[in-house]
Each structure stands twice: as structure tokens, then as C-alpha cells.
Amino acid sequence: MLVKGIVPRGYCKGVVRAIEIAKKQAHQTAPVYILGMIVHNQYIVNALEDLGIQTIDIKGKTRLELLDEINEGKVIITAHGASQKVFDKAKEKGLEVIDASCLDVIKTHDLIQDKLNEGYEILYIGKKGHPEAEGAISIDEKRIHLITNIDDLKTIDPTKKYVMTNQTTMSLYDVYDLCEKAKEILPFVEIEKETCTATKIRQEAIKNIEDDVDIIFIVGDPHSNNTRKLASIAHDYHTCDVYMIESIEDLEIEWLKNKRYAAVSSGASTPTYLTNQVIDYLKQFDINDSKTYQKPIIDKNKILNQKDA
Structure with a gap:
């Protein structure tokens, strides 16, 4: 393949x-x-x-x-x-x-505190219950407002001045849409986008996968917001099959039938070792050769290897 x-x-x-x-x-x-x-x-x-x-x-x-x-x-x-x-x-x-x-999260916390000190309230784009959003909101729960969708913006008092920022692992496309809507309905809002560079370039790379790919795998834990956002972007911008898997163990042979060209990416907290196992397995896979169906064993001693790709 x-x-x-x-x-x-x-x-x-x-x-x-x-x-x-x-x-x-x-x-x-x-x-x-x-x-x-x-x-x-x-x-x-x-x-x-x-x-x-x-x-x-x-x-x-x-x-x-x-x-x-x-x-x-x-x-x-x-x-x-x-x-x-x-x-x-x-x-x-x-x-x-x-x-x-x-350090990117600390930078966002510092921004929030500085703006609170200047008299602004904060509109924080994030995922409810996510620990990063929890940490940011709890800086000042009265003056920081969690924004999860456009409906949340409709509850905001338009007479106050705000700074809008975001959880670092949010979809840059969702953040853009919410910021544009905020500028439409809130006359006193400033935008400080805080999507981290690693998240941004990974999301752009997923959006720009070539059209002849006929199956996409995103490797990562379902707890990971940035991993789920990669899978969501892949679904939004591509018509081929998209699967989010934790490791090679979750990959189903049935998904590979009639597939010729696969693309593989992973979340920012996914061990590269696990992603490389998926890539190497797919490279050797031949639907007509059952010998290539055997999946490798995960070596837990390699999980903490510090690598990026």
C-alpha cells in the first residue's frame, strides 16, 4: 500500500x-x-x-x-x-x-491576567470540562466566560469590553469563525488568538492532504482534544474514509479493502513510536497476501521515546 x-x-x-x-x-x-x-x-x-x-x-x-x-x-x-x-x-x-x-498555556494565562488587570472581561473559546479550559476559567470565574459555540456569544453583554482568546488545542477554523461572529455582535471586543503553533501547522497539514488519498488515519487517544480536532478537520475537508485510532491494535483489516493510498497523522501527545507502527504496517500491507495481516506487538518500553516527525 x-x-x-x-x-x-x-x-x-x-x-x-x-x-x-x-x-x-x-x-x-x-x-x-x-x-x-x-x-x-x-x-x-x-x-x-x-x-x-x-x-x-x-x-x-x-x-x-x-x-x-x-x-x-x-x-x-x-x-x-x-x-x-x-x-x-x-x-x-x-x-x-x-x-x-x-509554556504556551502559561503565556495564555499571563495574557488573561494582564487583560483582567486592565479592566477587560475575557471570552475564552474552549471545551467544557477540559483541564486547560478549567485552569484558564478558574483565574477569575466571574469575569472569564467560556465560549463553546455561537449560541454562547448571544448571552454576552454587548456593552462591556472584552478580549477573546482560546484554548491552545482548538481548531483554528472554529476559532476563526467564533472570532468573526464576536466582532459582528460585540462592539468592544479585541481578538488575541492563542492556538499554539504545533496545533496550527498540524491542522493545516491535515486540511491540505492531496485528494487522491483514499483513507486517512489519525493516531491518538480519544481524551486528546487536539487529536479529535485533527480527525474532525479531516472529515470536514476530505471525502475519503477517516479513522481515529489509539494504536495499531485498533486498525481493522476490513477498512483497507479496495484502498490504495493512505495518509497517517497523529495528535501532539501521541508517541511517534505508535504512529510509526501504523505507517510501517500499512506500507507492507497487501490485501492479497494474508501474511501481511499480522500486526506487530507494542513494546511499552519504547512509548516514552522523545521523538517528533
């Missing part, structure tokens, strides 16, 4: 930084916890647990609430960032705080 590996794909700089920070805490005598998934990929979470680093992640609980589960040792703040309230509570509990927040 002909295969195109979309470039870039795999780890962004924020993910590399977070994993490296976490790995340095391996096999400590004091307990080490991560407040939520370090990045949104279960393979990475499992690999870190093998190093003695426990992830505390309970559905429906905020980072602030998750801290109630930790009473000693070290706590790692994930790449998604957290509010100052989380840092303060952790220190009050006597925990050593290790900050693995993505």
Missing part, C-alpha cells in the same frame, strides 16, 4: 517538556503523583506508572478537587496547566509542586 506520513506529527514541545519533567521523578522514595493525565494519552500514563509515578484522575473532578486525594509527597501539574488556586492548595497541604505546564 502507498502511504503518506503527514509532517509534522507526534509530540509537540510542550509534551516533550512535560514527559521529561515527569521522567526525572522516576523511582523516588517519596510518592509522586500527577494531577490528571500528564498529557492526554493513556499509553504515556501507563508508561509513567511503570516508573512509579501515579496519575490521579477521577472523571468529573477538577484539579482542585483531585488534590484531596493526595496527602504527601510530590505533585506534578500537567501540561494543561492549572490555576493559582491549585498551586496554593497543594503548598498548603505540604506537597512539593512540580510544574510541567506547557
